[in-house]
Structures are given as structure tokens and as C-alpha cells.
Amino acid sequence: MEHSYLLAGPLLLATYAWYVKAPKISKDRLPPIIDIPPEDIFGRPREAYGEALATYGPVIGVRRKGNLEYIVNHEYARYVLTCDRLFSFEQGSAAIMNLQPIMALTEGTLFRDLQDFVRDGIVARIDEIVYRIWPLFQRDAKSFIERAAEGIKTGQHPSCFDHFRGTIAETTLILLFGQDYVTHRNLEVVEEVSNGMAELTGQYQNFSLIGKYIPILWIVYTWIKVMLVSIPFGFMRTYGPKVWRDIDRYQKIATSGETAPEDEPRNVLYLIVKTYAPPDGSRIGVFRRLYIAILLLCLIFAAVHTTTVVSQWVLYQLAVRPEYLGPLREELSRVMEEDETGALRLTAASLRESRLLDSFIREVMRLKGDTIATMRYTTCDVPLGDVIIPKGHFVTPMATTVHENKEIYGEDSREFNGFQWAEQNKEAVMTGPAHIVFGLGRFACPGRVLAINEIKLIVLSLIGRATPTLLEGKFTVSDPLNTVTQPPKGTLVMVPLEKPYL
Numbered sequence: 039m040e041h042s043y044l045l046a047g048p049l050l051l052a053t054y055a056w057y058v059k060a061p062k063i064s065k066d067r068l069p070p071i072i073d074i075p076p077e078d079i080f081g082r083p084r085e086a087y088g089e090a091l092a093t094y095g096p097v098i099g100v101r102r103k104g105n106l107e108y109i110v111n112h113e114y115a116r117y118v119l120t121c122d123r124l125f126s127f128e129q130g131s132a133a134i135m136n137l138q139p140i141m142a143l144t145e146g147t148l149f150r151d152l153q154d155f156v157r158d159g160i161v162a163r164i165d166e167i168v169y170r171i172w173p174l175f176q177r178d179a180k181s182f183i184e185r186a187a188e189g190i191k192t193g194q195h196p197s198c199f200d201h202f203r204g205t206i207a208e209t210t211l212i213l214l215f216g217q218d219y220v221t222h223r224n225l226e227v228v229e230e231v232s233n234g235m236a237e238l239t240g241q242y243q244n245f246s247l248i249g250k251y252i253p254i255l256w257i258v259y260t261w262i263k264v265m266l267v268s269i270p271f272g273f274m275r276t277y278g279p280k281v282w283r284d285i286d287r288y289q290k291i292a293t294s295g296e297t298a299p300e301d302e303p304r305n306v307l308y309l310i311v312k313t314y315a316p317p318d319g320s321r322i323g324v325f326r327r328l329y330i331a332i333l334l335l336c337l338i339f340a341a342v343h344t345t346t347v348v349s350q351w352v353l354y355q356l357a358v359r360p361e362y363l364g365p366l367r368e369e370l371s372r373v374m375e376e377d378e379t380g381a382l383r384l385t386a387a388s389l390r391e392s393r394l395l396d397s398f399i400r401e402v403m404r405l406k407g408d409t410i411a412t413m414r415y416t417t418c419d420v421p422l423g424d425v426i427i428p429k430g431h432f433v434t435p436m437a438t439t440v441h442e443n444k445e446i447y448g449e450d451s452r453e454f455n456g457f458q459w460a461e462q463n464k465e466a467v468m469t470g471p472a473h474i475v476f477g478l479g480r481f482a483c484p485g486r487v488l489a490i491n492e493i494k495l496i497v498l499s500l501i502g503r504a505t506p507t508l509l510e511g512k513f514t515v516s517d518p519l520n521t522v523t524q525p526p527k528g529t530l531v532m533v534p535l536e537k538p539y540l
């Protein structure tokens with residue numbers, strides 16, 4: 039063939055591409071790839087992954103929703119979650135939540151910025167926040183119990199999840215933007231955004247056949263629906279003009295030097311504007327404003343959905359364990375404080391004192407069956423014991439092996455013991471190598487202090503007025519692979535107390 043030497047270039051290129059792509063790790067050092075059928079992954083993940091780990095060793099590879107994921111058991115959970123140099127939180131979380139385009143646009147700073155704003159804008163002010171939000175929880179608990187009492191007569195039971203998602207949405211709105219944003223439409227949009235982001239990040243993917251079997255199609259569809267329709271036409275249209283004006287207003291307040299720190303607006307948007315105000319006095323630019331919108335959207339999503347879900351797990355567990363109600367109500371009467379008018383209320387100090395409830399919440403979170411909840415991504419080939427996980431892959435600890443580890447929790451590790459953590463001084467917000475509900479290490483959930491306080495407010499304001507029961511006497515797990523963002527399935531019925539505590 040004439041000029042056959044011309045083929046040499048493409049051939050060399052192909053050989054080079056093959057060399058680069060081909061794993062440089064010898065086959066016997068790669069973790070075993072285990073074929074777990076999708077129906078087991080989605081239907082009985084704890085057992086399916088647990089059996090595979092027990093049979094093939096502490097690190098296995100499993101294909102799920104189009105990705106090869108490496109799963110580790112309790113032995114390596116701490117190492118994987120805390121060694122950021124080898125296992126990237128940012129890349130893992132962005133990819134698993136379908137947020138890579140946003141990460142690319144924000145040059146990877148998104149998660150660190152979220153951490154900082156939650157820490158400085160929320161956690162540092164938790165006492166004042168609880169004082170501010172207690173009346174909302176009181177109001178909504180009261181109205182829920184009235185609706186529940188009506189429901190007992192008519193058989194139309196109100197949804198506790200929807201009701202308190204509204205309360206948490208309102209709290210979030212106040213904390214992020216301030217009281218003057220609280221309108222019916224704005225609240226609806228917060229809930230829509232929270233739902234939209236939940237869809238975008240795959241929280242309902244396990245319920246959809248396309249999501250399970252043709253994940254790429256599902257991702258493209260939800261991206262278009264949420265990013266091109268819900269967010270621009272919902273969030274941007276409703277909040278955009280006011281947020282734009284407030285950024286200008288806040289920038290003036292932050293840079294004028296005329297406002298005393300105690301008179302500055304006390305919301306996260308102000309803190310963000312103050313942080314990003316250019317030192318030369320110029321206006322915050324359009325791209326920075328877009329980034330601020332992304333931060334706020336992520337915070338809405340992180341703050342509303344998961345907390346509401348966990349509050350439901352706690353209430354459903356209380357409904358099937360009525361023996362815990364007496365001590366918890368006693369604790370409620372003990373920790374309530376009198377305000378300046380003599381009325382009883384819960385404060386941040388009362389919530390810190392609610393040690394039994396704190397312990398109960400920790401136990402519910404430990405045993406609710408989280409499986410794949412925290413994600414990392416290898417930044418290089420990483421040796422783990424006898425195997426090497428190749429660069430550029432997802433790695434996740436199987437949370438059930440951590441939370442039910444017999445070496446730590448004893449032979450009865452799956453037995454529910456609601457008050458054990460009060461005796462052991464382990465608070466619900468404390469993370470550790472044997473408790474990874476909020477993740478672990480530098481990127482552990484920054485909002486957990488707020489979340490636990492909100493859950494306590496919901497539970498105490500309800501059990502002080504009524505007794506939780508379940509219509510069918512039991513609940514089921516709606517998505518066994520996703521207990522973090524899916525509430526249990528069942529009908530919660532609150533039976534009003536004759537003599538309420540509140």
C-alpha cells in the first residue's frame with residue numbers, strides 16, 4: 039500500500055492512548071469486581087453489599103447506575119473519609135450528586151465556601167437562632183395537632199413530612215435571607231427548589247426505572263427540568279430582583295463603616311456579601327452574583343430536605359417504641375425555661391439539656407440503615423490493604439458495616455437502645471469512625487448542629503401535645519438504598535393528649 043507510513047501516526051497515537059488508559063496496576067492487585075444484580079442493589083443493599091464484603095474482602099468494586107464504585111467496609115471507612123489528599127470529597131460529592139458542571143464553573147471552591155458560611159452564619163449564632171425560631175415550631179406543632187385531631191375524625195390524616203418541611207423551609211428562609219423574605223410564594227419556591235435539587239442530585243433516581251437502568255438519560259432529563267426550567271423560572275424570577283437589590287444594599291452597609299456590628303443584618307446573605315465585597319469599593323459583579331445564587335440554592339437544598347426526613351425517622355421510631363415517651367416528656371418538663379413574660383419556652387440551653395432525646399436521635403440515625411451516603415473519588419492509585427484502587431474512581435464506605443460493627447457495638451449491634459448515648463456522653467452531632475451519619479473529617483456536615491436542634495424542636499413540640507402512633511401499627515422503608523433522603527413509609531397519626539405539656 040502506497041504511503042502506508044502515514045498510518046504510523048494514528049497507530050502511535052492509538053498505542054499511546056491504550057497505554058495511558060490501560061490500568062498500570064496488575065490484575066491481581068485490583069479489588070475484585072462483584073456482580074450484584076440491580077434488584078439486590080436497590081431492594082436489599084445492606085444484605086447484598088454486606089455479603090459481598092464478607093465473602094470477597096474489605097474492598098470490592100460494584101457497578102451501579104452506570105458507574106464502577108469501590109465499596110469499603112468499616113476497616114477502611116475512616117481512612118477513606120478523612121484522607122482528602124488521596125480521596126477527594128469535592129470530586130466525589132459533585133459527581134454523585136450530578137453537580138460536576140457547577141463545580142467546574144466555581145473552580146472547586148463551592149464546598150469549602152458552603153462550609154465557611156454555614157459555620158460563621160449559622161453554627162456560631164445557634165443560641166440566638168433557636169430563640170428566634172422556637173415560635174415557628176410552636177405555631178406549626180399546634181396547627182398540626184389540630185389538623186391531626188380533625189384527621190382522626192375524618193380519616194384524612196395530614197402529612198407530617200409536608201407540614202414540617204414547611205416549618206424548616208421558613209426557618210431556612212429567615213436564616214439565609216431574613217424575615218422580610220417570608221411570603222407564601224417565597225416559601226413555596228424554597229420547597230420547590232429543595233425538591234428540585236433533591237431530584238437533580240439523584241434522590242428520587244432509585245424510584246425510576248430509567249434512573250436505575252439508563253442513568254445518563256435520567257441525569258440529562260432532570261438537569262434540563264431543574265436547571266433550565268424550575269430554577270430560572272421559579273427561584274431566579276421570584277427571588278432574583280430582591281436578592282440583586284439586597285446585594286447592593288448590603289454591600290453599602292458592609293463597606294460604609296457606619297453600621298455597628300450589632301446592628302448589621304443577621305442573615306447568611308449579608309455575611310456572603312460582606313465576604314465578597316471587593317476591597318476597591320466596586321460593585322459585586324454579575325458572575326459573583328450568580329455564584330452567590332448557587333451558594334444559596336445549595337444551602338436551601340442541604341438545609342431543608344434531609345433534616346425533615348430525619349425528623350420523620352425519629353417520630354416513626356417513637357411511634358413504634360412508646361416506652362420512650364414517658365422519660366422524654368419528663369425531660370421536656372425539666373428543660374423548659376420561663377421567658378420574660380413567664381411563658382414556658384425551649385431555648386438552645388434547653389435543647390442542649392435534652393440529653394435523652396439527643397441520644398434517641400443518635401440511635402435512630404445510627405440504625406436507620408444508611409448504606410451509600412458519603413462519596414469520595416481517588417486522586418491517584420491508592421493502596422488499601424492487599425489491593426490498589428485505581429485513580430479516578432468512586433470510593434464509599436458501606437455505612438451499615440460501620441454503624442452495626444460488632445467489634446464496637448457488641449453482638450447486639452443492631453438492637454435499638456435509645457438512651458445509651460446519654461450514658462456514654464456521645465452527642466448526636468458527634469461524628470467518629472464508628473458514626474458517619476454526618477460524614478467524617480474536614481468535610482463532615484457543617485449544618486449538623488442546626489439540624490439536630492430543629493429535629494429536637496419538632497419532636498418536643500409534638501410529643502408535648504400528642505402521642506405519635508402509626509395507622510397500620512408499622513412502617514416500611516421506602517428506598518433501602520437511600521434512607522438519608524427518603525422518609526419511612528407509613529401514616530403517622532398524632533393522638534392529642536388530654537393534658538398537654540405545652
Ligand code: HEM
Nearest residue numbers: 149152153340341344345348412476477478481483485489
Ligand atoms: C439530619 C440532617 C442532615 C444530615 C443527615 C446531613 C448529612 C450530611 C452528609 C453525610 C454530608 C457529607 C459529609 C461527608 O461526605 O463527609 C453533608 C454535607 C453537607 N451538609 Fe449536611 N446533613 C444534614 C443537615 C444539614 C443542614 C441543616 C445544613 C445546612 C444548614 C447542611 C449543610 C451541609 C453542607 C453545606 C454540606 C457540604 C459539606 C461541605 O461543604 O464541606 N446539612 N451533610
